[in-house]
Amino acid sequence: MRLFLGQRAWMLQRATAVVLLIFLAAAAAMLLAGPRLSYERWHALATSPHGAVLIVVLFAALALHGWIGIRDIVLDYIHPPAGRLLLLGLIALVLIAIVIRVALTMAAHFTTAG
Amino acid sequence: MSADGEEEDMRISIYRFNPETDAKPRMQDYDVTPEAGDKKLLDALMRLKTVDDSLSFRRSCREGVCGSDAMNINGRNGLACLTSLAGLKEPVVLRPLPGFPVIRDLIVDMTQFFAHYHAIKPYLINDELAPEHERLQTPQERDRLNGLYECILCACCSAFCPSYWWNPDKFVGPAGLLQAYRFISDSRDTATAERLAYLDDVYRLYRCRTIMNCTEVCPKGLSPSHAIERIRLALVRESS
Numbered sequence: 001m002r003l004f005l006g007q008r009a010w011m012l013q014r015a016t017a018v019v020l021l022i023f024l025a026a027a028a029a030m031l032l033a034g035p036r037l038s039y040e041r042w043h044a045l046a047t048s049p050h051g052a053v054l055i056v057v058l059f060a061a062l063a064l065h066g067w068i069g070i071r072d073i074v075l076d077y078i079h080p081p082a083g084r085l086l087l088l089g090l091i092a093l094v095l096i097a098i099v100i101r102v103a104l105t106m107a108a109h110f111t112t113a114g
Numbered sequence: 115m116s117a118d119g120e121e122e123d124m125r126i127s128i129y130r131f132n133p134e135t136d137a138k139p140r141m142q143d144y145d146v147t148p149e150a151g152d153k154k155l156l157d158a159l160m161r162l163k164t165v166d167d168s169l170s171f172r173r174s175c176r177e178g179v180c181g182s183d184a185m186n187i188n189g190r191n192g193l194a195c196l197t198s199l200a201g202l203k204e205p206v207v208l209r210p211l212p213g214f215p216v217i218r219d220l221i222v223d224m225t226q227f228f229a230h231y232h233a234i235k236p237y238l239i240n241d242e243l244a245p246e247h248e249r250l251q252t253p254q255e256r257d258r259l260n261g262l263y264e265c266i267l268c269a270c271c272s273a274f275c276p277s278y279w280w281n282p283d284k285f286v287g288p289a290g291l292l293q294a295y296r297f298i299s300d301s302r303d304t305a306t307a308e309r310l311a312y313l314d315d316v317y318r319l320y321r322c323r324t325i326m327n328c329t330e331v332c333p334k335g336l337s338p339s340h341a342i343e344r345i346r347l348a349l350v351r352e353s354s
Contacts, residue, residue, distance in 0.1 A: 005315070005316045006314040006315050006316050006319070006320055007314045007320075007346070007349045007350070007353060008353075009316065009320070010320055010346065011350065011353075072320075072321075072323070075281075075316065075317070075321070076277065076280040076281065076321070077280060
Protein backbone atom coordinates (compact mmCIF):
# COMPACT_ATOMS: atom_id res chain seq x y z
CA MET A 1 0.00 0.00 0.00
CA ARG A 2 2.95 2.29 0.67
CA LEU A 3 3.64 2.19 -3.05
CA PHE A 4 0.53 4.30 -3.58
CA LEU A 5 1.03 6.85 -0.81
CA GLY A 6 3.18 9.91 -0.33
CA GLN A 7 6.47 10.13 -2.12
CA ARG A 8 6.19 6.74 -3.90
CA ALA A 9 2.88 7.72 -5.48
CA TRP A 10 4.35 11.07 -6.53
CA MET A 11 7.32 9.30 -8.18
CA LEU A 12 5.04 6.72 -9.81
CA GLN A 13 2.87 9.50 -11.22
CA ARG A 14 5.92 11.14 -12.77
CA ALA A 15 7.41 7.88 -14.03
CA THR A 16 4.14 6.91 -15.74
CA ALA A 17 3.89 10.43 -17.16
CA VAL A 18 7.30 9.92 -18.81
CA VAL A 19 6.13 6.58 -20.25
CA LEU A 20 2.96 8.21 -21.62
CA LEU A 21 4.97 11.10 -23.05
CA ILE A 22 7.29 8.69 -24.88
CA PHE A 23 4.28 6.83 -26.31
CA LEU A 24 2.65 10.09 -27.38
CA ALA A 25 5.87 11.25 -29.05
CA ALA A 26 6.25 7.88 -30.78
CA ALA A 27 2.63 7.94 -31.94
CA ALA A 28 3.03 11.51 -33.24
CA ALA A 29 6.21 10.50 -35.08
CA MET A 30 4.37 7.52 -36.61
CA LEU A 31 1.48 9.68 -37.75
CA LEU A 32 3.75 12.26 -39.32
CA ALA A 33 6.27 9.93 -40.94
CA GLY A 34 5.89 6.71 -42.89
CA PRO A 35 2.97 5.59 -45.02
CA ARG A 36 -0.58 6.75 -44.37
CA LEU A 37 -2.11 5.18 -41.27
CA SER A 38 -4.72 2.60 -41.99
CA TYR A 39 -6.59 -0.14 -40.19
CA GLU A 40 -4.17 -2.69 -41.62
CA ARG A 41 -1.19 -0.83 -40.20
CA TRP A 42 -2.76 -0.54 -36.73
CA HIS A 43 -3.74 -4.20 -36.88
CA ALA A 44 -0.21 -5.24 -37.85
CA LEU A 45 1.17 -3.21 -34.94
CA ALA A 46 -1.25 -4.64 -32.41
CA THR A 47 -0.69 -8.21 -33.51
CA SER A 48 3.09 -8.02 -33.52
CA PRO A 49 4.54 -9.27 -30.18
CA HIS A 50 6.37 -5.98 -29.52
CA GLY A 51 3.37 -3.88 -30.42
CA ALA A 52 1.03 -5.91 -28.23
CA VAL A 53 3.34 -5.68 -25.20
CA LEU A 54 3.77 -1.94 -25.75
CA ILE A 55 0.03 -1.39 -25.90
CA VAL A 56 -0.49 -3.30 -22.63
CA VAL A 57 2.32 -1.27 -21.00
CA LEU A 58 0.72 1.94 -22.29
CA PHE A 59 -2.66 1.11 -20.78
CA ALA A 60 -1.08 -0.05 -17.50
CA ALA A 61 0.84 3.25 -17.25
CA LEU A 62 -2.31 5.17 -18.15
CA ALA A 63 -4.31 3.33 -15.46
CA LEU A 64 -1.65 3.90 -12.77
CA HIS A 65 -1.27 7.56 -13.72
CA GLY A 66 -5.02 8.02 -13.79
CA TRP A 67 -5.43 6.22 -10.47
CA ILE A 68 -3.08 8.58 -8.62
CA GLY A 69 -4.62 11.66 -10.22
CA ILE A 70 -8.23 10.67 -9.62
CA ARG A 71 -7.44 9.44 -6.10
CA ASP A 72 -5.96 12.89 -5.34
CA ILE A 73 -9.16 14.57 -6.48
CA VAL A 74 -11.28 12.18 -4.38
CA LEU A 75 -9.09 12.80 -1.31
CA ASP A 76 -9.59 16.54 -1.83
CA TYR A 77 -13.33 16.70 -2.29
CA ILE A 78 -14.95 13.56 -0.86
CA HIS A 79 -14.56 13.56 2.90
CA PRO A 80 -17.05 10.98 4.28
CA PRO A 81 -15.04 7.72 4.61
CA ALA A 82 -17.82 5.47 3.25
CA GLY A 83 -18.39 7.56 0.12
CA ARG A 84 -14.69 7.86 -0.44
CA LEU A 85 -14.12 4.10 -0.13
CA LEU A 86 -17.00 3.34 -2.49
CA LEU A 87 -15.83 5.83 -5.12
CA LEU A 88 -12.16 4.79 -4.91
CA GLY A 89 -13.17 1.12 -5.09
CA LEU A 90 -15.30 1.75 -8.19
CA ILE A 91 -12.56 3.74 -9.91
CA ALA A 92 -9.94 1.07 -9.11
CA LEU A 93 -12.27 -1.61 -10.43
CA VAL A 94 -12.89 0.23 -13.72
CA LEU A 95 -9.17 0.93 -14.23
CA ILE A 96 -8.16 -2.68 -13.49
CA ALA A 97 -10.95 -3.95 -15.77
CA ILE A 98 -9.69 -1.75 -18.62
CA VAL A 99 -6.12 -3.06 -18.29
CA ILE A 100 -7.27 -6.71 -18.06
CA ARG A 101 -9.54 -6.24 -21.07
CA VAL A 102 -6.69 -4.76 -23.14
CA ALA A 103 -4.29 -7.52 -22.03
CA LEU A 104 -6.81 -10.23 -22.88
CA THR A 105 -7.57 -8.70 -26.28
CA MET A 106 -3.88 -8.52 -27.10
CA ALA A 107 -3.27 -12.07 -25.87
CA ALA A 108 -6.21 -13.33 -27.95
CA HIS A 109 -4.33 -12.53 -31.18
CA PHE A 110 -1.56 -14.89 -30.23
CA THR A 111 -3.64 -17.71 -28.85
CA THR A 112 -5.86 -17.78 -31.97
CA ALA A 113 -2.88 -17.25 -34.28
CA GLY A 114 -0.78 -19.88 -32.55
CA MET B 115 -6.62 62.21 -3.45
CA SER B 116 -7.75 64.40 -6.35
CA ALA B 117 -5.43 66.30 -8.66
CA ASP B 118 -5.71 69.56 -6.68
CA GLY B 119 -4.68 67.85 -3.46
CA GLU B 120 -8.19 67.68 -1.96
CA GLU B 121 -8.93 64.53 -0.02
CA GLU B 122 -11.76 62.41 -1.39
CA ASP B 123 -13.98 59.91 0.35
CA MET B 124 -13.13 56.28 -0.09
CA ARG B 125 -15.74 53.59 -0.01
CA ILE B 126 -14.79 50.46 1.89
CA SER B 127 -17.08 47.45 2.15
CA ILE B 128 -16.24 45.26 5.14
CA TYR B 129 -17.34 41.78 6.19
CA ARG B 130 -19.04 42.09 9.56
CA PHE B 131 -19.90 39.21 11.85
CA ASN B 132 -20.40 39.12 15.58
CA PRO B 133 -21.22 35.56 16.65
CA GLU B 134 -22.91 36.87 19.81
CA THR B 135 -25.49 39.01 18.04
CA ASP B 136 -25.56 38.10 14.32
CA ALA B 137 -27.25 35.07 12.81
CA LYS B 138 -25.15 35.41 9.68
CA PRO B 139 -22.41 37.65 8.31
CA ARG B 140 -23.17 40.82 6.32
CA MET B 141 -21.19 43.36 4.32
CA GLN B 142 -21.16 46.90 5.70
CA ASP B 143 -20.22 49.93 3.60
CA TYR B 144 -18.16 52.73 5.09
CA ASP B 145 -17.07 56.05 3.62
CA VAL B 146 -13.75 57.21 4.96
CA THR B 147 -11.78 60.37 4.22
CA PRO B 148 -8.07 59.58 4.25
CA GLU B 149 -5.92 62.35 5.69
CA ALA B 150 -2.55 63.49 4.38
CA GLY B 151 -0.55 60.91 6.29
CA ASP B 152 -2.80 57.99 5.38
CA LYS B 153 -0.91 55.99 2.80
CA LYS B 154 -1.82 52.41 3.53
CA LEU B 155 -5.08 50.50 3.88
CA LEU B 156 -4.37 49.96 7.58
CA ASP B 157 -4.35 53.76 8.07
CA ALA B 158 -7.86 53.92 6.62
CA LEU B 159 -8.99 51.03 8.83
CA MET B 160 -7.58 52.76 11.93
CA ARG B 161 -9.49 55.90 10.95
CA LEU B 162 -12.66 53.83 10.56
CA LYS B 163 -12.09 52.35 14.00
CA THR B 164 -12.40 55.87 15.47
CA VAL B 165 -15.85 56.16 13.85
CA ASP B 166 -17.09 52.62 14.55
CA ASP B 167 -15.25 51.03 17.44
CA SER B 168 -17.16 47.76 17.03
CA LEU B 169 -15.16 47.06 13.86
CA SER B 170 -12.66 44.34 14.73
CA PHE B 171 -9.36 43.48 13.06
CA ARG B 172 -5.87 42.51 14.20
CA ARG B 173 -2.88 44.77 13.76
CA SER B 174 0.34 45.43 15.57
CA CYS B 175 3.58 46.57 13.95
CA ARG B 176 1.95 48.37 10.96
CA GLU B 177 5.03 47.71 8.81
CA GLY B 178 4.75 44.16 7.46
CA VAL B 179 6.75 42.41 10.16
CA CYS B 180 4.21 40.99 12.61
CA GLY B 181 1.82 39.50 10.05
CA SER B 182 -1.28 40.34 12.13
CA ASP B 183 -3.35 42.29 9.62
CA ALA B 184 -3.60 39.67 6.89
CA MET B 185 -6.98 39.83 5.18
CA ASN B 186 -8.66 39.36 1.84
CA ILE B 187 -8.44 42.69 0.01
CA ASN B 188 -10.50 42.95 -3.20
CA GLY B 189 -10.35 39.17 -3.56
CA ARG B 190 -6.65 38.82 -2.87
CA ASN B 191 -4.95 38.03 0.42
CA GLY B 192 -2.53 40.65 1.67
CA LEU B 193 -1.39 42.74 4.60
CA ALA B 194 -3.42 45.91 5.12
CA CYS B 195 -0.27 47.71 6.32
CA LEU B 196 1.62 46.98 3.07
CA THR B 197 -1.30 47.71 0.72
CA SER B 198 -1.24 51.25 -0.65
CA LEU B 199 -4.52 53.15 -0.68
CA ALA B 200 -3.52 54.63 -4.01
CA GLY B 201 -4.53 52.29 -6.80
CA LEU B 202 -7.06 50.28 -4.78
CA LYS B 203 -10.21 49.66 -6.78
CA GLU B 204 -13.32 51.02 -5.05
CA PRO B 205 -15.33 49.96 -3.22
CA VAL B 206 -12.47 48.23 -1.43
CA VAL B 207 -13.94 44.88 -0.35
CA LEU B 208 -12.39 43.50 2.83
CA ARG B 209 -13.08 39.98 4.01
CA PRO B 210 -11.42 37.70 6.57
CA LEU B 211 -8.81 35.20 5.33
CA PRO B 212 -10.74 32.64 3.23
CA GLY B 213 -11.09 29.13 4.62
CA PHE B 214 -10.33 30.14 8.20
CA PRO B 215 -13.04 30.10 10.89
CA VAL B 216 -14.17 33.64 11.66
CA ILE B 217 -14.03 34.78 15.28
CA ARG B 218 -15.37 38.25 14.60
CA ASP B 219 -15.33 40.60 11.57
CA LEU B 220 -11.84 40.34 10.04
CA ILE B 221 -10.39 38.28 12.91
CA VAL B 222 -9.93 34.60 12.13
CA ASP B 223 -9.10 31.60 14.29
CA MET B 224 -5.52 30.56 13.50
CA THR B 225 -5.33 27.63 15.95
CA GLN B 226 -5.12 24.99 13.23
CA PHE B 227 -2.63 27.00 11.20
CA PHE B 228 -0.28 27.23 14.19
CA ALA B 229 -0.85 23.58 15.10
CA HIS B 230 0.61 22.66 11.69
CA TYR B 231 3.48 25.08 12.30
CA HIS B 232 4.30 23.51 15.67
CA ALA B 233 4.03 19.99 14.22
CA ILE B 234 6.91 20.59 11.80
CA LYS B 235 9.14 21.37 14.84
CA PRO B 236 10.12 24.92 13.94
CA TYR B 237 13.39 24.96 15.86
CA LEU B 238 16.92 23.67 15.36
CA ILE B 239 17.41 20.06 16.41
CA ASN B 240 21.01 19.08 17.05
CA ASP B 241 21.94 16.56 19.74
CA GLU B 242 25.66 16.70 19.02
CA LEU B 243 27.92 18.15 21.69
CA ALA B 244 27.67 21.92 21.48
CA PRO B 245 30.91 23.61 20.38
CA GLU B 246 32.59 26.13 22.64
CA HIS B 247 31.23 28.98 20.55
CA GLU B 248 28.36 29.01 18.07
CA ARG B 249 27.82 26.39 15.35
CA LEU B 250 29.50 27.95 12.35
CA GLN B 251 28.11 28.01 8.83
CA THR B 252 29.85 28.81 5.57
CA PRO B 253 28.44 31.82 3.73
CA GLN B 254 26.99 29.36 1.18
CA GLU B 255 25.23 27.37 3.91
CA ARG B 256 23.82 30.59 5.32
CA ASP B 257 22.63 31.66 1.86
CA ARG B 258 20.44 28.57 1.66
CA LEU B 259 18.22 30.05 4.38
CA ASN B 260 17.50 33.19 2.36
CA GLY B 261 13.93 33.28 1.10
CA LEU B 262 12.89 30.95 3.94
CA TYR B 263 13.63 32.59 7.27
CA GLU B 264 11.82 35.82 6.31
CA CYS B 265 8.35 34.22 6.64
CA ILE B 266 6.22 36.13 9.17
CA LEU B 267 3.43 33.50 9.42
CA CYS B 268 0.72 35.90 8.31
CA ALA B 269 -1.13 32.97 6.65
CA CYS B 270 -1.83 34.88 3.41
CA CYS B 271 -0.43 31.88 1.49
CA SER B 272 -2.20 29.05 3.31
CA ALA B 273 -5.49 30.97 3.21
CA PHE B 274 -5.15 31.35 -0.58
CA CYS B 275 -4.33 27.67 -1.20
CA PRO B 276 -7.26 25.55 -2.51
CA SER B 277 -5.58 22.37 -1.22
CA TYR B 278 -5.48 23.93 2.25
CA TRP B 279 -9.13 24.96 1.95
CA TRP B 280 -10.17 21.37 1.23
CA ASN B 281 -8.01 19.66 3.89
CA PRO B 282 -6.97 22.25 6.49
CA ASP B 283 -6.84 19.60 9.21
CA LYS B 284 -4.38 17.32 7.41
CA PHE B 285 -2.43 19.34 4.80
CA VAL B 286 0.43 21.26 6.45
CA GLY B 287 -0.09 24.11 3.97
CA PRO B 288 2.41 26.37 2.20
CA ALA B 289 3.42 28.38 5.29
CA GLY B 290 4.14 25.28 7.38
CA LEU B 291 5.99 23.60 4.52
CA LEU B 292 8.12 26.69 3.86
CA GLN B 293 9.04 26.69 7.55
CA ALA B 294 9.73 22.95 7.43
CA TYR B 295 12.13 23.44 4.52
CA ARG B 296 13.83 26.28 6.39
CA PHE B 297 14.99 23.69 8.99
CA ILE B 298 15.57 20.87 6.48
CA SER B 299 17.99 23.09 4.58
CA ASP B 300 19.77 24.34 7.72
CA SER B 301 23.32 22.91 7.85
CA ARG B 302 23.25 22.97 11.67
CA ASP B 303 20.12 20.83 11.94
CA THR B 304 20.64 17.07 12.29
CA ALA B 305 17.00 15.93 12.20
CA THR B 306 16.57 16.12 8.40
CA ALA B 307 15.62 12.43 8.06
CA GLU B 308 12.93 12.65 10.76
CA ARG B 309 11.59 15.90 9.30
CA LEU B 310 11.34 14.32 5.84
CA ALA B 311 9.76 11.16 7.26
CA TYR B 312 7.06 13.29 8.92
CA LEU B 313 6.26 15.04 5.64
CA ASP B 314 6.25 11.90 3.46
CA ASP B 315 2.49 11.57 3.67
CA VAL B 316 -0.31 11.67 1.16
CA TYR B 317 -1.87 14.58 3.10
CA ARG B 318 0.84 16.55 4.89
CA LEU B 319 2.97 17.32 1.82
CA TYR B 320 1.39 15.70 -1.21
CA ARG B 321 -1.91 17.60 -1.14
CA CYS B 322 0.08 20.36 -2.86
CA ARG B 323 -0.79 20.53 -6.57
CA THR B 324 1.65 23.29 -7.43
CA ILE B 325 -1.22 25.72 -7.92
CA MET B 326 1.29 28.37 -6.78
CA ASN B 327 -1.29 30.77 -5.31
CA CYS B 328 1.00 30.84 -2.25
CA THR B 329 3.93 32.28 -4.18
CA GLU B 330 1.64 34.62 -6.10
CA VAL B 331 0.19 36.15 -2.95
CA CYS B 332 3.05 36.17 -0.39
CA PRO B 333 3.38 39.77 0.86
CA LYS B 334 7.05 39.13 1.65
CA GLY B 335 7.82 37.93 -1.87
CA LEU B 336 8.75 34.41 -0.75
CA SER B 337 8.10 31.23 -2.71
CA PRO B 338 6.52 28.42 -0.66
CA SER B 339 5.96 26.44 -3.88
CA HIS B 340 9.71 26.44 -4.52
CA ALA B 341 10.33 25.22 -0.95
CA ILE B 342 7.74 22.46 -1.44
CA GLU B 343 9.47 21.37 -4.65
CA ARG B 344 12.80 21.23 -2.77
CA ILE B 345 11.22 19.05 -0.06
CA ARG B 346 9.90 16.65 -2.72
CA LEU B 347 13.35 16.45 -4.31
CA ALA B 348 14.97 15.92 -0.90
CA LEU B 349 12.55 13.03 -0.34
CA VAL B 350 13.51 11.53 -3.72
CA ARG B 351 17.22 11.74 -2.79
CA GLU B 352 16.50 10.30 0.64
CA SER B 353 14.67 7.29 -0.80
CA SER B 354 17.19 6.50 -3.55
